[in-house]
Amino acid sequence: MIGYDAATAASYAPWDATDASVGRVVRVDRGVASVLAEDGLHRASWGGAVLARAARDPEQAPCAGDWCVLRSWPDHRVTLEHLLPRRTSVTRATAGKQSAAQVICANVDMVGLVVALHPLPAETKIERLLALAWQSGAEPVVLLTKADLVSDAAEVAADVRRIAPEVEVLPLSVVTGEGLERLRARVDGHRTLALVGTSGHGKSSLTNALVGAEVLRTREIRDDGRGRHTSVRRELVPLPGGGAVIDTPGLRSVGLLAADSGLRRTFADVEELAARCRFDDCAHGDEPGCAVVAALADGTLSVRRWESWRRLQRESASGAARQDARVRAATARQQRSRRGRSRPDPDRRSQDRNL
Ligand SMILES: Nc1nc2c(ncn2[C@@H]2O[C@H](COP(=O)(O)OP(=O)(O)OP(=O)(O)O)[C@@H](O)[C@H]2O)c(=O)[nH]1
Ligand SMILES: [Zn+2]
Structure with a gap:
């Protein structure tokens, strides 16, 4: 299987069983994944745990390239039971x-x-x-x-x-x-x-x-x-x-989300300049000793690149904040529904009294 390496094999090992196999997702359509395994291509619907995780966090939904654990059922159905950790x-x-x-x-x-x-x-x-x-x-x-x-x-x-x-x-x-x-x-x-x-x-x-x-x-x-x-x-x-x-599908726009390390690699030159400013918390405005302002003035840093960095920084930061808020909301929802389940059912109680 393409890309099946020692690390993937190790993360699959605890899941190995007679009715289990490992495969790679080649395509996903609404809750059904096409998965390539050693014995060929399977159409696998998502198992309960995968569905629940994906509902809580869309990032946990299977996507092309994912390694996953398949389970074969006696009636020949195949389900996608678990996603193995993603390398990238x-x-x-x-x-x-x-x-x-x-x-x-x-x-x-x-x-x-x-x-x-x-x-x-x-x-x-x-x-x-x-x-x-x-x-x-x-x-x-x-x-x-x-x-x-x-x-x-x-x-x-x-x-x-x-x-x-x-x-x-x-x-x-x-x-x-x-x-x-x-x-x-x-x-x-x-x-x-x-x-x-x-x-x-x-x-x-x-x-x-x-x-x-x-x-x-x-x-x-x-x-x-x-x-x-x-x-x-x-x-x-x-x-x-x-x-x-x-x-991958043609995107109309590519929004950045918490892309700190990606931006650091992309704008290594700008990050290096900013690190040379006299003040650690330099806002690169009118502070004395600002290396960014100096580089903009002598043309070593283009205004276009500087503005591109700033725009993407802002976008990445606000994406991260939205993501945090969403995860907090999902966790709260889940806790509420757990509490709801553990509370005794009022209908049941009244039925019990009637007995
Ligand atoms: N002249 C020329 N045209 C190309 C080349 N590659 C793609 N095209 C044309 O560009 C158009 C778009 O190509 P697609 O391969 O459909 O583009 P895509 O990125 O897959 O688009 P989505 O399916 O929307 O994601 C088509 O009309 C292609 O024929 C190329 O190397 N030379
Ligand atoms: Zn500065």
Whole structure:
């Protein structure tokens, strides 16, 4: 099984039983997961404990890439009984009133940030995706797609490398095949690569090209050139040369949520500057000895990058606060329902009296 390592085997060991097996989630549709196990693909509904955990905390719902414990029942049903601990997880903030975390995929080794070269990508958007990727615990790689549509792919890639010096930046095209061999080599026959990005940038096309077959439906771009939000799939696809790719659904927006460590990696240069300010609690305004203000003044730090860092910091902090509030509310709900259950049932008591 792709990516099954010693640590996963060790966390499965206590669950091993004659009616149990370990598998990897390749896809989830409303309470049913497709799970690849040693003996093939299973459709597994979620067991009671998994359902209860997911209701309490949406981050605990199974997602593509998860390792899980399957149970086979005498009537041939298969249930997903338990999720094994995640090694890495790509998590974003979901929009809307019920703001919460959504785990996009788990246990991936690399997060491919899929950003089209045409129209020209915004650096701020790449920084946002980088923070999400670093936060996941996996290694980011920037995949600049649709290289066949532009003549300056190498220059744009060089610009992106300047804001992401630690990360491989790869121009790609499914039309000319540019970059595909290099990306296959990075998967190296055993790693799992997740493709993450906003809708229409070419994730499904890239997955198809890597797999070499039409496994996922690629949707046509609308006449006005804007992306449509059509995809609901989320699939882990084994690659012919080994390893796997997870094509995540095209997101309209990628909200950051408690992405402290991801932001530190993405903006290492800014963090380093801020650490050199004279005062530990420098707000980088008009304090004397502010290294950030000095760097902005002499141009070593661009105003664009500084503002991008500040915006993402704020977003990450408010996402964390919302998440805390949600977890507190869920815990309180659960405690109330437990107390409710343990209290004697008034109807029962009146029945008892009547006996
Ligand atoms: N010229 C060119 N077009 C591409 C390339 N890759 C993708 N496209 C086109 O870009 C459009 C969007 O590609 P998709 O693969 O559906 O994009 P996606 O990121 O999977 O989008 P969602 O399904 O919404 O997540 C399609 O019309 C593709 O044909 C490429 O390398 N070159
Ligand atoms: Zn300062």
